[in-house]
Amino acid sequence: MTSVTLVRRIRARPPIVFDAVTTAEGIAQWWGPDSGPVLMAEADVRVGGRYRLRFRMLDGTEHETTGTYLELLRPERAVMSWRWTGGIEDPGESRIEIVLRPIPEGTELTFSHSRLHDEDTRRSHEAGWTGSLRKLEALFTDPAAPAREA
Amino acid sequence: MVNHQERLGRTFAALVDPTRRAILAQLERRGGTSISELAAPFAIKLPAVMKHLDVLADAGLVTRSKAGRTVTVRLRAQPMRAAMEWLRHYERFWSSRLDRLARYAEDQEVKARSEKR
Numbered sequence: 092m093t094s095v096t097l098v099r100r101i102r103a104r105p106p107i108v109f110d111a112v113t114t115a116e117g118i119a120q121w122w123g124p125d126s127g128p129v130l131m132a133e134a135d136v137r138v139g140g141r142y143r144l145r146f147r148m149l150d151g152t153e154h155e156t157t158g159t160y161l162e163l164l165r166p167e168r169a170v171m172s173w174r175w176t177g178g179i180e181d182p183g184e185s186r187i188e189i190v191l192r193p194i195p196e197g198t199e200l201t202f203s204h205s206r207l208h209d210e211d212t213r214r215s216h217e218a219g220w221t222g223s224l225r226k227l228e229a230l231f232t233d234p235a236a237p238a239r240e241a
Numbered sequence: 242m243v244n245h246q247e248r249l250g251r252t253f254a255a256l257v258d259p260t261r262r263a264i265l266a267q268l269e270r271r272g273g274t275s276i277s278e279l280a281a282p283f284a285i286k287l288p289a290v291m292k293h294l295d296v297l298a299d300a301g302l303v304t305r306s307k308a309g310r311t312v313t314v315r316l317r318a319q320p321m322r323a324a325m326e327w328l329r330h331y332e333r334f335w336s337s338r339l340d341r342l343a344r345y346a347e348d349q350e351v352k353a354r355s356e357k358r
Contacts, residue, residue: 095328095331095332095335097332097335097336097339099339099340099342099343101342101343101346101347102347102350103346103347103349103350104350107346107349107350107353108342108346110349111342111345111346111349112342117345120341120342120345121338121339121341121342121344121345122338197347197350198346200339200342200343202335202339204331204335
């Protein structure tokens with residue numbers, strides 16, 4: 092239930108966007124949280140391969156994100172695991188899914204980061220309910236939330 | 242002391258169950274409600290409703306106060322707001338990165354086109 096989804100329209104063809112999203116050269120350009128320098132970017136771009144990115148933020152702290160490529164279907168879809176290592180809070184392993192769709196001006200990119208809260212995600216799957224930001228918001232606006240047998 | 246992550250974990254775990262979400266939705270509409278009034282629309286027994294209320298109370302999403310023989314249940318929205326804020330934080334986090342990704346990919350597209358010529 093803990094996921095965020097963002098959609099962007101990009102004036103570039105899907106294969107170009109796909110490489111920007113998956114290759115070491117590409118992720119080094121955009122993955123870091125601010126405009127601090129990327130210190131290291133490695134990516135073994137194949138299913139089961141790992142990526143690792145180390146960067147320094149403007150406040151001087153250094154951080155690393157790592158993960159594994161779970162699905163790669165160029166130029167349509169990429170799924171990877173994602174986790175912070177080193178320093179700041181470690182909320183466990185989460186999942187990033189990127190879907191690319193060709194549109195006249197280039198590519199529509201749908202980015203979702205899910206399983207942001209591992210333990211709860213497991214439970215939500217057990218309960219047969221995978222929500223989203225919108226569903227969570229609807230909790231207090233939808234008067235007809237279903238009552239089911241506990 | 243319960244840390245922020247643990248608190249969020251409890252909030253999300255409490256919200257996973259559809260009956261608990263329905264209980265919260267009812268409380269949102271009605272304000273303070275007795276447990277028997279609260280249980281009336283559900284096809285489950287009172288003890289089951291009490292168990293759900295325990296989970297919601299542990300997550301800080303409801304408060305219970307006793308006056309005589311009546312227990313009144315009220316909604317507490319702060320943990321919910323914290324949970325929403327946490328998700329919004331991630332949304333902002335990625336939003337700025339995707340802006341950079343778009344700029345980079347668009348530059349690459351321009352380069353690819355000029356190399357072809």
